[in-house]
Amino acid sequence: MxxxxxxxxxxxxxxxxxxxxxxxxxxxxxxxxxxxxxxxxxxxxxxxxxxxxxxxxxxxxxxxxxxxxxxxxxxxxAPVFSIADVAHTFDVLAALEGLAAELAASQITDAELAELRELQQEMQAAFKRHDLPHYYQANARVHDVLSTASRNPVLRETWKQLNARMHALRFRSNQDETKWAQALQEHARMIEALQARDGPALRELLVQHLHRKRDAVLEQLAGASSQPAA
Known part of the structure; x- marks a missing residue:
C-alpha cells in the first residue's frame, strides 16, 4: 500500500x-x-x-x-470512586489549580484573557437558560486556559490527568442552582483578579472554588449513599 x-x-x-x-x-x-x-x-x-x-x-x-x-x-x-478518593483528588486539584492561576496572572496573553471574558459571557447565558451541558463545556475550557497560561507543562499534564477523573463529578456539582450561581460569581471574580494581574488573590479564589466543588460533590455522594437501594 x-x-x-x-x-x-x-x-x-x-x-x-x-x-x-x-x-x-x-x-x-x-x-x-x-x-x-x-x-x-x-x-x-x-x-x-x-x-x-x-x-x-x-x-x-x-x-x-x-x-x-x-x-x-x-x-x-463507568468508574466508581470512593468518598476518600474524591476528597483527596479534589484537594490536590485545588493546589494545582491555585498554583496554575497564580502563575497565569503574570503570564497570560491578551488573547487568552479575551477568550476567558468571552467564556464568562457564555457561562452567564447558559446559566440564564438553565443549560448545564453548555455551561460545563465553557467552564471546563476556562480551567483549561488557566492551566495552559501557567506555562508549566509538568503542572498542566498532572492537572489534566487528575481532572479527567473528576469531570463527571464536577459537572454534577452544579445541579444545585444556588451552588451553580455561586460558582458563576466566583468565575467573575477570577476574571477581575486576572485583569488586575493579582496572582495571590487569584490563587486563593481557585483554591476556595475547588474546595467548594469538593464539598458539594461529597455532599451529593453522602446523600446518594444514604438512600435505600431500589
Whole structure:
C-alpha cells in the first residue's frame, strides 16, 4: 500500500476514534453512563452510529485516562470512586489549580484573557437558560486556559490527568442552582483578579472554588449513599 494512502487511513481512523471518545466522555460526564454501569457495546454502537472497532479503541483511550474501568473477562465499566478518593483528588486539584492561576496572572496573553471574558459571557447565558451541558463545556475550557497560561507543562499534564477523573463529578456539582450561581460569581471574580494581574488573590479564589466543588460533590455522594437501594 502506498505510504501516503496508509497515512490518510490512519488519520481517518484516529479522527473517528477521537470523535467517539468525545461522545463517550459526554455520556460519562452528564451521568448518562452512571458510576458502576457496564458499557453495553451493542447499545453504544447503535447510539453513536459506529462499529465496534472504533468504539473499542475509544474505550481503551478513555481507560488510559482513568475515565473507564476495564475488568478482564467482564468488560468495561463507568468508574466508581470512593468518598476518600474524591476528597483527596479534589484537594490536590485545588493546589494545582491555585498554583496554575497564580502563575497565569503574570503570564497570560491578551488573547487568552479575551477568550476567558468571552467564556464568562457564555457561562452567564447558559446559566440564564438553565443549560448545564453548555455551561460545563465553557467552564471546563476556562480551567483549561488557566492551566495552559501557567506555562508549566509538568503542572498542566498532572492537572489534566487528575481532572479527567473528576469531570463527571464536577459537572454534577452544579445541579444545585444556588451552588451553580455561586460558582458563576466566583468565575467573575477570577476574571477581575486576572485583569488586575493579582496572582495571590487569584490563587486563593481557585483554591476556595475547588474546595467548594469538593464539598458539594461529597455532599451529593453522602446523600446518594444514604438512600435505600431500589
Amino acid at each position: 502506498d505510504a501516503a494512502l496508509n497515512d490518510k487511513i490512519e488519520v481517518a481512523r484516529d479522527t473517528l476514534q477521537q470523535r467517539v471518545a468525545v461522545r463517550l466522555r459526554e455520556l460519562l460526564i452528564q451521568g448518562v453512563l452512571t458510576p458502576g454501569a457496564k458499557l453495553n457495546e451493542r447499545e453504544l454502537c447503535e447510539r453513536l452510529g459506529v462499529s465496534r472497532t472504533p468504539l473499542r479503541e475509544a474505550i481503551r483511550l478513555l481507560a488510559a485516562e482513568g475515565l473507564i474501568t476495564l475488568d478482564p473477562g467482564r468488560g468495561a465499566f
